[in-house]
Amino acid sequence: MVVHGEDGSVVRSERFVTAVCTCRRSKIYPLCDTSHREVRREG
Numbered sequence: 001m002v003v004h005g006e007d008g009s010v011v012r013s014e015r016f017v018t019a020v021c022t023c024r025r026s027k028i029y030p031l032c033d034t035s036h037r038e039v040r041r042e043g
């Protein structure tokens with residue numbers, strides 16, 4: 001899979017599951033690294 005970023009960058013991934021990050025929190029943006037999951041610990 002090849003992902004074309006908005007900034008013109010091209011990212012290629014051979015991972016079986018590839019998700020495109022839409023939250024921009026990912027360290028490997030434009031690919032999702034599951035950083036979109038906020039961990040909240042209250043109490």
Ligand code: FES
Nearest residue numbers: 021023032035036
């Ligand atoms: S959608 Fe951004 S890290 Fe998953």
